[in-house]
Amino acid sequence: MTVPSTSGGADDHNNSRPWPRKVLAPLALAQFICSFAGSNMTVMIQDISEDLDTSVQGVQIAITTFLLVMAALMIPGGILTERYGRKRCLIVGLAIYGIGALLSAVAPGLGVLILGNSILEGVGTALLIPPVYILTTLLFTEVTDRARAFGAIMAMGGIGAAAGPLLGGLITSAISWRAAFVFQAAVVAVxxxxxxxxxxxxxxxxxxxxxxVGAILSATGLVLVVMGILAADDNVWLMAGLLLVGTLVLVAFFRWVRAKERAGAVPLLPTELFRNxxxxxxxxxxxTQWLLLMGVSFxxxxxxxxxxxxDAIGTGVIFTASTVGLLASSLGAERFARRREQRTLVMAGFAVTVCGLGVLLALAPVSPSAWxxxxxxxxxxxxxxxxxxxSVNVVQSSFPEELQGEISxxxxxxxxxxxxxxxxxxGTILVADPAMGPYAAALVLLAVVGLGGLGAAAKLPRTPAPARRG
Structure with missing residues (x-):
């Protein structure tokens, strides 16, 4: 893969200063708290459903809606970042996120929880995450330096996702599930x-x-597709209808983008992004990576x-294993990037993950102990x-600076x-009956998806492995 050259100004900025730990710390923490929010609620399912007088499915909807709002608004968030400035959008996004966390902490029912956690935290995340990746790409122009920076950010993101169940379980068991949202607000303030x-x-x-118009079409299409998946356990016809309408809306979005470009106007996303x-x-x-991580977690x-x-803390303790594994491998990102080509690393990651799913399937029926x-x-x-x-480095490095907002x-x-x-x-597979049969079926499905990711990684172009430094 050829890394596009960046402007001299960016290079001068990067070379004129030492490794900017003070800059990287808030960026990595921002990714941590957003990933933490997406996974820590999985260990609070029982506590939240009992406290708010709702069901496991209700909590699942709140979790999925948070993730969906992020996905639907992340593209417009990237454009707004370039328009209003990366630091400004980062701060505004953090403020909205913090308000949502505090509202969730005092939620009297599922509706307010969805407003605070799913909507406000989701909107805040969509505004604050694109600046994290754009700033990292602009500040670190060398492949190994960028890998080091992204390694720290992705390590914190992975730790947030993997340690979310443990930290959430500890806070829930020691205080209350509401305190977990206060913790999020405190981290945001820092x-x-x-x-x-x-x-x-x-x-x-x-x-x-x-x-x-493009922002509305893209967000609506993504929302309808995921809603269709959620509806599978209730009504097959509703699922099919939502998936069909969502697909048609996304097709309309791409047609709109092409029409805007033919007219000489600037669309939400240039088609150039999809031709690489x-x-x-x-x-x-x-x-596929995040599908596997969050799917396994749930x-x-x-x-x-x-x-x-x-209980929440017992579940979190079991998840310590994935946290340790993710932390160990993420922190080695810079060393791996110096010694192996990125294609090899992505393929190895998928292979190890699928093996892990196989081990889960094989050992779960062996003993009543969750260990x-x-x-x-x-x-x-x-x-x-x-x-x-x-994977992040492959994507971000495929485009020049002027497209970093869109690609981020x-x-x-x-x-x-x-x-x-x-x-x-x-959730669709487990909500009806979370016993061993559906549990195994869900893991098998995730393993098949993982094999698909391995196939995609195998098609990445080969690049010479970076020269080792003494």
Missing amino acids: IIVLSRHIDDPRPADPGRSFDT RTSNLGLITQH VVATYLQVVRGY VLTPGLLLIGLGVGVMLTP GLSRSVSNLGSSVGTALA
């Missing part, structure tokens, strides 16, 4: 304080046009709580951690859509 060190390397472009084969394959692998957490009777799940979860954590950073929004949208679909698919 990030806002740390963000004062961020220096936006490019000025905002207030004259940049915004394709409102390497980037397209990278986006597929990103989507399946195993539901199984442990509903079938095995584990038999830890080897499989460890392998899944290791596999996902190995491939998160190279598209990249994060595809990843969060994977999280939404993973949770929706797993």
Whole structure:
């Protein structure tokens, strides 16, 4: 893969300063808290459903809606980031997120929880995440430096997703599930304080046009598709209808984009983004990685709580295995990037993850102890951690600076859509009956998806492995 050259100004900015830890810290923490929010509720399913007098399916809807709002609004969020400035959108997104977290903490019912957690936190995330990836790409122009930066960010994101069940379980058991949202608001406050060190390397472009119709079409299409998956356990005809309408809306979106370009106008996303084969394959692998991570998290957490009777903290402790695996492999991203080509890393990650799913399937019936799940979860954590950073690097490095807003929004949208679909698919299978049969069926389906991701990774172009440094 050829990495496009960047402007000299960006290079000078990067080379004139030491490794900017003070800048990287708030960016990595921002990714951590958003990933944490997407997974920590899986161990609170029973507590929230009992406290708010709702069902497991109701909590699943709240979780999936949060992920879906992120996916639907991430593309417009990337465009707004370029229009109003990366640091400004980061701070505004954090503020909206913090308000949503506090509202969730005092929610008297499921409706307010969905408003605070699913809507406000989702909107805040869609505004704050694109700046994280755009700033990282602009500040770190060398492949290994960018891998190091993305490695730190993706490590924190992976830790947030994998450790969410453990931290959420500890907070829920020690205090209350509501305290977990107070914790999120506190972390957001810390990030806002740390963000004062961020220096936006490019000025905002207030004259940049915004394709409102395109934003509505893309968001509506994504929402309808995921709603269709969620409806599978209630009404097959409703599922088919929503999927069909959602697909038609997305087709209309792409037709609108082409029409805008033919007319010489600026669409929400240029078709140029979809003509890059390497980037397209990278986006597929990103989507699949987050589908697997969130799908496994929901399946195993539901199984442990509903079938095995584990409480929030017990469920979280079991998930420590995936957290350790993901942390260990993510922190090695810079070293891996120096020694292996990115295609190899992504393929290895999928292979290890699928093996982990196989271990979960094989060992779950062997013993009544939930600890038999830890080897499989460890392998899944290791596999996902190995491939998160190279997949992001493949996509972000496929385009020049002027398209970083669009590709960052598209990249994060595809990843969060994977999280939404993973949770929706797993929930659809388990909600009716979370016993061993549906549990195994959900894991088999995730393994098949993982093999599809491995196939996509195998088609990534080969590049010479970076020279090793002494």
